[in-house]
Amino acid sequence: MILLTAAALHLSAKGLSQTITFNGKDVPLDEVFKAIKKQTGYTVIYNSDQFGNTPPLSVNAINTPLRDFLQTVLLKLPFEYSIENTTIFISRKKASNNKPAVVISSEQPRSLIDVTGRVLNENGESVAGANIAIKGSTISANAKNDGSFQLNGVDENATLVITGINIETFEIKVNGRTDIGVVRAKIKFTTQDEVTINAGYYTTTAKLNTGSINKITGNDIERQPVANPILALQGLAPGLLIRERNGLPGAMVDVQIRGQNSLLQGNQPLYIIDGVPYGLGGLYGSSSITSITTQGITSPFINLNAADIKSIEVLKDADATAVYGSRGANGVILITTKRAKGNGLNFSANVSRGQARASRLLHFMNTEQYLEMRREAFNNDGRAINLINAPDLLIWDTIRYTDWQKKFQGGTAIQNDIQLGLDGGNVQTSFRLNAGYHDETTVLPGDFSNKRISVSLGVSHKSVNQKFNTTITTYYNSDNLGLPQFDIGSLLYLLPPNHPDLLDSSGKLIWKYGAYNISINPFSYLFQKRKGAFENLVSNATFSYMIWPGLTAKLSMGYNRIQSDEITTHPISSQNPAANPYNYSDFSTTLSKNWISEPQLEFSRKIGNGRITALVGASWQEVITTVSRIQAGYYPTEDLMETIAAAGSILLSGADDTKYRYQAAFGRINYNWKDKYLLNITGRRDGSSRFGPGKQYANFMAAGSAWIFSEEKFINKALPWVNLGKLRFSYGITGNDQIGNYSYLNTWDLSARSYQGVVGVVPVTPFNPDYAWEEVRKLELGLDLNILSNRIQLTVDYFNNLSRKQLISYTLPQQTGFSFVKKNIDARIQNSGVEAVINVAILRNKKYSWNTSINFTRAINKLLAFPDLENSTYRDNYVIGKSLSIFKLYDYQGVDPQTGVITYNGTNSLTDRTVLLNPDPAFYGGIKSVFQYKNFSFTVLFNYAKQKGPNYLQTAPTPGGMYNQPVQVLERWQKAGDIAKFQKYTTTSSAAGMAWSSYFSKSSGSYSDATYLRLNNASFSYAFNQKWLNNIKVKEITLFVQGQNLFIISKYIGDPEVKSAIATPTLKRFVSGIRVNL
Structure with a gap:
């Protein structure tokens, strides 16, 4: 039987005490291990069967370093220890050359073999550090990073006992096998x-x-x-x-x-x-x-x-x-x-390739349906058809059909990923180096892609005496993004299905078809390419030193540099010749440098039956952002359009140089009494350069407490099936300085007019040193409950957040000379709701496992107060007692059966927008299931939301004009008495035309139920048999297939996440690959 003692307080070594004070006479060895748990938080794993004949111990130690304490305790015993991170493994001392102890027996001698294998959990993940011991013997070994192990001199009929931190203990018979292959361990659902x-x-x-x-x-x-x-x-x-x-x-x-x-x-x-x-x-x-x-x-x-x-x-x-x-x-x-584990040298490679297509595309009319709509519209209007108002009916080929949506959004994107990793080291020093390459094209026609190269390096070191620790991480990324000037989905309506070709045989744009001039050619925007080069560097160095047991000094320093250089070219070849075009390019450069330094002091000490932990620190941060925008024009040739110096004219169209400084002092104190009653108090004094003198500093604090009632004896007795029960409470006040830089200063801008060639400046905002931090008060009640041997785990939270002192732009009278001023008002915003997560181990045996997790969120946003809202410029945006996201809409009444025209319940003024539509989700969440069978693993992830949003008609032009329409518009009114979803077709600004173009997009008719359930991800993998891998000296080979955004169940027409008919929908992806570890 394997005991997992001292599993509580699995904290990082930097924050844990590494000394022991213990005084006991004739105490069992497991009592000593429990003392280690209580005082250090280190997890101790051992096989209790090996300690059956161990005599009681007498130990007297005062503030003894952990390693010295363990050596003293185990000095005269046939055991040894090893420490990995914050876990202590206790095992029998290995015999010389890993040979078994000599056993005198009257039985016939049995064959001894060398056994190899690999330990994985039910998700197919390696169980590094797992202990593999021969039952009833002194021989044991620990699994490597990839889960592989080797035991020498094993009885061919022996039984192996496998234990680990995050797995259930289990046994497996050798049965003469030299390679037992991959053994699957159940993930342990303990505390x-x-x-x-x-x-x-x-x-x-x-x-x-x-x-x-x-x-x-x-x-x-x-x-x-x-x-x-x-x-x-x-x-x-x-x-x-x-x-x-x-x-x-x-x-x-x-x-x-x-x-x-x-x-x-x-x-x-x-x-x-x-x-x-x-x-x-x-x-x-x-x-x-x-x-x-x-x-x-x-x-x-x-x-x-x-x-x-x-x-x-x-x-x-x-x-x-x-x-x-x-x-x-x-x-x-x-x-x-990720960090290196410091367990030998390991090389890994992960290569995958896949493709993606747009999901949930709209279905537009074909040529026959479109021409029927057009002729019916002219008939409804009583208008004659001529070459000017109906070239689609009289000039263009009436049997031609092009699915323009498929043409522009129906392509296949290709995705390639390569990851190469190398890590290694030992207990003192370890490193991890990883290089990645990502290449992704788009579903749009043309050479557009996103190419990313990344390199990360992490180095960790700790001194022999465990007092000094340092970790340095550096991450660098270079990303080249090539896209069209903008998402051309908005132009799809402009192309009738029988529209002539937009490109000639040589690939050049067509702007004229006979006598008909083409005013907009969507391909022109594909010729106007936007190229972005992004570089990102994130580096952090952390140093810590244990001054004396329980007191550690720490310094964390970080640097982040992001640079983006973007060019959008507008070549003559992409422009209508009738507009007297010229070559010009837009250049945009942004450079942001962000550094931060945070010294800290940590203290931890056991006092009686409790432990007090304290943290004090300071933070200094500076962000410098430089932006420049240049428009360069009149290039002599399109080949030079990515070079500013080759332009005939250069205009600085914008520039910005900002500096943000932030500093703070913070502290935390935590008291833990017997792992039963917990109190955590946090305080911080913030200083921000975004506020004026006298308002730059503010104090914020919070308190959290918890009662682990499952530790109470009366609970254990009355409810033995409760493994963990915890009630949580927290309350705190914090601020918000995400308000932009320099808003309190007197600001000016260039005037739109000039005098004698000199451009003047005009005032924008007056000096206002009085505006201050917004304030957020947060309240939370929570319950954590694990039952039935931790097979069911439930977390429920209720939160109620109140935001005050809102900063708004307050419009000023013209006679002040300023447009607006930012000021705090006593507007109050409430965010309240309930969150729940339940994890269930549905099925678990030697071959199968099935685990499911469901999370749910119900969140409500309300504007509780806004002084004098009805007399402010915000009266059309907000309503007291409603969400900040609401839309005020005209009340759509449907189509009048007699006239065939859309009707509304009033359209005379903004006050007629009586429908208040809230696009916030009523609730949302996710469902994850993991299925496991031997070496196969299958995971599915669903997400869902109940919500409303703008529908596919909000951006649609008036049905009947020379624009294509979704096929749903065919359900229209045609004669008096018809009960129809859509009004009659029209080509003019008649009553029907005005009802649509002026009011429909602002009415409740342009919004629909966007509730959905989506299979967000499905992942399938197979890990090759370890016996075969050992023959080729490979630790792991895993094949996998992954899918993203695979299907959606929804009545919404289009993509319910994007909620736009003119944006490229989210993509459905399929990827397959291989992962190899050497």
């Missing part, structure tokens, strides 16, 4: 103290955590073939809402944690990569980066390689985020990259 959580400035465990933190592992991310790792978080964490704006490479991703906290200011969470803030200060804003039309700007996370990510933690409540002060008001996302 949550084995799940280590990164809380930013400190590390805790799921059991002892007092805040609301969700952890997503690197395995969950790598299963998903997406270039942007943030997209891989969809459906994996409650309270985290993620939306991709379109299906083009590098598309911006909207991320929100527990709702919108601010009326007008930043609502994005804080991103931290290995201790370095990332994307801070609007590095990728529309003011600094060429945008892909209104569909989105380039996401900074295309610069991250998912293969380098070890885990991502999402911090949500005040207890978890307050240590980050104002920067964490909207939540924090911590990204931790």
Whole structure:
């Protein structure tokens, strides 16, 4: 029987005490191990069968280093120990040359063999460090990083006992086999103290955590073939809402944690990569980066390689985020990259290739349907058809058909990925080096792609006496993004299905068809290419030194440099000759440098039956952002259009140079009494350069507490099936400084007019030193419950956040000479809701396993107060008691059966917009299932949302004009008495035309139910048999197939995530590959 003792407090070694004070006489050995658990938090793993005849011990130690203590305890015993990270393995001392002890027996001698194998968990992941012991013998070995092991001198009829931190103990008979192949271990569902959580400035465990933190592992991310790792978080964490704006490479991703906290200011969470803030200060804003039309700007996370990510933690409540002060008001996302394990030299390779196509495309009319619509529209209007108003009917080929949507969005994107890794080292020093290459094309016609090269290096070192530790990580990425000037989906309506060719036989644009002039040629925008070169460097160095037991000094320094250089060319060949075109290019350069330094002091000491842990630190940060935009024109040739110096004219169209400085002092104190009662208090004093004198500093704090009631004896007795029960409470106040730089200063701008050739300046905003931090108050109640041998794990959270002191732009009278001033008002915003996560081990035996996790979020956003809202310029945007996201819409009443014209319940003024539509999801979440059978693994991930959004008709032109329409428009009114979904066709600005063009897009008719259930990811893998791999000296070969965005169940017409008929839909991907470890 294997005992896993001292599993609690599985913290990083930097924050744990490494000394022991123990005084005991004639105590069992397991009591000594329990003392190690209580005082250090180190996990101790051993086989209790080996200690059956061990005599009691008498030990007297005061503040003795852990290693010295273990050596003293085990000195006269036939045992040895090894320490890996914060886990202590106890095993029998190995006999010389790994030969078994001599056993005198009357039985016939049995054959001794050497046995090899590999230990994987049910997800196909290697179980590094697993202990493989011969039952009833002194021989044992630990698995390597890839899970492989070798035991020499094994009885051919022996039984192997396999143990590990995160797996269930199990036995397997040798039965004469020299290679037992891959053995699958069940993932252990024990207490949550084995799940280590990164809380930013400190590390805790799921059991002892007092805040609301969700952890997503690197395995969950790598299963998903997406270039942007943030997209891989969809459906994996409650309270985290993620939306991709379109299906083009590098598309911006909207991320929100527990709702919108601010009326007008930043609502994005804080991103931290290995201790370095990332994307801070609007590095990728529309003011600094060429945008892909209104569909989105380039996401900074295309610069991250998912293969380098070890885990991502999402911090949500005040207890978890307050240590980050104002920067964490909207939540924090911590990204931790992978580290070497320091167990020999390992080489890995991962190669994959796949393809992608647009999902949920609209179905437009074919030529016959389109021409029928056009003729009917002219007939309804009583208009005659002529060459000017109907070239599609009289000039163009009426039997020609081109599916323009398929032409422009129906291509196949190709995706290639290569990852090469090398790691190694020993207990003291280890390293990890990884290089990645990603190449992805688009579904659009033309040579457009996203190519990324990344290199990451991590080095860790700790001194022999364990007092000094250092970790240095560096991540570099170079990304080349080539796209058209903008997403051309908005032009699809402009092309009738019988429209003539847009390109001639030589590939040049056609602008004239007979006597008909083509005003817009969508291919022209494909000729106007946008090229972006992005470089990203993230580097962090952390040093720690244990001054004396329980007191550690730490220094973390980080640097992030992001540079983007973008060029959009507008060659003559892409322009209409009738417009007197000339060659010109737009150049945009953004350089952001961000450094941060954070000294810290950590203290930990056991006091009585409790342990007190304290942290104090300071933070200095500076972000310098430089932006320049130049338009260069009149190039003599198109070949020189990417060089500014070759232009005939150069115009500086914009420039910006900003500096943001931030400093803070912070502290944390935590008290843990008998792993039963927990209290965590955090405080921070923030200083920001974004506020004026006297308002630059503010104080924020939070408190979190927890009662682990399952540790109570009366609970254990009354509810023995409860393995873990914990109640959590937290409350805190933080601020928000995502307001832009220099807003408190008196600002000026260039005038649109000039006098005698001199351009003047005009005032924009007056000096206002009084505006201050927005404030967010967060309240949380939580329950964690594990039952039935931890086979069912449930977490439920209730949150209620209140935002105050909102900063808005307040319009000023013209006589002041200024347009507006930013000021704080007593507007209040509430975000409240419920989150739930349930994990269930449905099936578990030697061959099969099936585990399912479901998360659910119900979040409600409300504007509780806004002083004098009805008399402000915001009266048409907000309503007291409603979400900040609402749309005020005309009340769509359908089609009048007598006239065939759309009707509304009033369209005379803005006050007639009486329908309040909330696009926020009523609820959303995800479902993940992992199936395992021997060497096969299959994982599916669903995400879902109940919501409303703009439908495919919102951007559609009036049905009947010379524009194609979705086939749904065929269900139209044709004669009096018809009950139809769509009004009669028209070509004019008649009553029917005005009803559509002037009001429909602003009415409730242009919004629909966008509820969906999507198979977001499916992953299948097969790991080759270890016996065969040993013959070719390979540790692992795994084949895998992955699919992303595979299907959607929804009544919504189009993509319910993008919710736009003119944007390229998200892509359906299929990828296959191979992973090899040597």
